[in-house]
Amino acid sequence: MLSAGLFLGLFVLYWVWIAIYHLYLSPLAKIPGPKIAALTTWYCAYHDIIRGGQYIWVVEEMHRKYGPIVRTMPGVVHVNDPAFIEKLYTLAPNVRRERGWPVLNMFGNDKAMLPTRDHDLHRRRRAVISRYFSQQNVRRLVPFINDTLGDLLERFDKWAEAGDIIKVSMPYRAATKDVIQSYAFGEGEKCLSMPDCNANFFAIIETNRLVHISVHLPAMMAVVNNLPAQVAKALIPTVGTFIQFLESLTVTIEGIRNSKEDPERRTIFHEILHSDISDQEKSTSRMVDEAMILAIAGADTTAATLEVLTYHVLSDRKIFKRLRAELDQAIPDPTQFPDPAKLDNLPFLNALIEETLRLYPSATHRQDRLAPDEDLVYEYPDGRSVTIPRGTVVGMTAILVNRSPLWYENPDEFRPERYLENPKSFKRMLTFSKGARQCLGINLAYQELQTFTAGIFRKYGPYDPKLKEQSGPTLELYETTVEDVKTHADYVTPGLRPGSKGVQVRIRRG
Numbered sequence: 001m002l003s004a005g006l007f008l009g010l011f012v013l014y015w016v017w018i019a020i021y022h023l024y025l026s027p028l029a030k031i032p033g034p035k036i037a038a039l040t041t042w043y044c045a046y047h048d049i050i051r052g053g054q055y056i057w058v059v060e061e062m063h064r065k066y067g068p069i070v071r072t073m074p075g076v077v078h079v080n081d082p083a084f085i086e087k088l089y090t091l092a093p094n095v096r097r098e099r100g101w102p103v104l105n106m107f108g109n110d111k112a113m114l115p116t117r118d119h120d121l122h123r124r125r126r127a128v129i130s131r132y133f134s135q136q137n138v139r140r141l142v143p144f145i146n147d148t149l150g151d152l153l154e155r156f157d158k159w160a161e162a163g164d165i166i167k168v169s170m171p172y173r174a175a176t177k178d179v180i181q182s183y184a185f186g187e188g189e190k191c192l193s194m195p196d197c198n199a200n201f202f203a204i205i206e207t208n209r210l211v212h213i214s215v216h217l218p219a220m221m222a223v224v225n226n227l228p229a230q231v232a233k234a235l236i237p238t239v240g241t242f243i244q245f246l247e248s249l250t251v252t253i254e255g256i257r258n259s260k261e262d263p264e265r266r267t268i269f270h271e272i273l274h275s276d277i278s279d280q281e282k283s284t285s286r287m288v289d290e291a292m293i294l295a296i297a298g299a300d301t302t303a304a305t306l307e308v309l310t311y312h313v314l315s316d317r318k319i320f321k322r323l324r325a326e327l328d329q330a331i332p333d334p335t336q337f338p339d340p341a342k343l344d345n346l347p348f349l350n351a352l353i354e355e356t357l358r359l360y361p362s363a364t365h366r367q368d369r370l371a372p373d374e375d376l377v378y379e380y381p382d383g384r385s386v387t388i389p390r391g392t393v394v395g396m397t398a399i400l401v402n403r404s405p406l407w408y409e410n411p412d413e414f415r416p417e418r419y420l421e422n423p424k425s426f427k428r429m430l431t432f433s434k435g436a437r438q439c440l441g442i443n444l445a446y447q448e449l450q451t452f453t454a455g456i457f458r459k460y461g462p463y464d465p466k467l468k469e470q471s472g473p474t475l476e477l478y479e480t481t482v483e484d485v486k487t488h489a490d491y492v493t494p495g496l497r498p499g500s501k502g503v504q505v506r507i508r509r510g
């Protein structure tokens, strides 16, 4: 009995000591923020797991109350000041930045480049793949992106014929996945040719609360990851489908590994698997992880951006008219595919894409980094400063910093014209992150957004109910308001308000 009492006493003392340490003795104690956030990671877990991806807005509120630097968890700091981007996401040579643990923990391992924590290993892994995503190599992909646009417009035609109402996320995700899949492996059935646009695959990447469970309860994820495939499939259907996806990637990677080198087949994985990097780095399990991330990161993000852009073009006639005027000039024959060099020079098209990326970043997570070798100094605009000790996880979040009034006037307004008035504000935002871990697919994303936007809106205009006869093929928003595109929650990808179906349209041929 005595020993149970002693045990309980020690237990309480231990937690009191931990609380005193976090609140008063920790080197982060001087960084402002609510006490509860400094005390425990369960505060974040509550808002992210129970309330569903809501910590992002709690952090925004903390910034309103406590200023541009706040402590969001016992060992985690968040900054919301554009001036800090260059320091945190530096590209300076010999300066190391590692990935922290608080987000993107759902992969169960760090064999792929994206979740790799160590700076040098990450650099080596990125070097193997990065050249495939250079501007020059992405330009070589344009004929394939154009073919995919052709497939997409064909599907639109068929839906118009059937009079169906469609959720645009479905064909957009299919189109972006077809592009990356063909570039990565050069094979596989196209999603756009499947009747349901491969809905099963996209259901598995709607991970929602799972992404936060993986951060706060990593042991639970480890158990799920180590379950025999049959058991996992029976217990959690989406995990089962995910395992099937990984199994199919394994077959594809092994097939490529065992194929003869063929100069005609220049896909990412054909080249990597026949290159001279170490066998360990070329192992099937690592390649499968890498392929999985390319397929997911390459499809969902760009499609989500295109979906929001579609809403704004269809809901605001001024935006549509300005865009169409540019497209009519650049693509005089609507049956021709857009010329990428011409699209680069269309100011309104590019401003529209930029504004969509700024206000609706399709990667919503806190982009955590840590500086292992140096203390970081945050300088307040009024000259005060605070030192963040080396090894502390520090994050910034695109959807918060992209709406900084220090960068943009009326930042919550969707106004593409702001880039025409001030071209310097192009490419400022944190949507693709910055520095050595910036989005690898940024050139591909811009190319797809330009080509798909130009192709869709050179052909389709908004439906006008006042006209007896429309002047061409149309898209009509169906039960969709701005509330259906706003970011409601952070699930690494944006979560829509409960019950929303996203952007839905009725397609008409004329």
Ligand code: HEM
Residues within 6 Å of the ligand: 104, 113, 114, 115, 126, 180, 293, 294, 295, 297, 298, 299, 301, 302, 305, 361, 362, 363, 366, 367, 368, 430, 431, 432, 433, 436, 437, 438, 439, 440, 441, 442, 444, 445
């Ligand atoms: C609008 C579209 C996109 C957005 C907003 C976006 C956003 C991001 C962000 C914010 C990161 C950094 C994540 C972090 O470090 O926490 C990232 C990384 C990455 N993205 Fe994208 N992405 C987009 C499209 C693409 C595409 C088309 C691909 C092509 C396959 C791609 C592949 C990757 C990869 C491989 C990484 C990891 C880079 C590294 O760790 O070095 N993304 N992306």
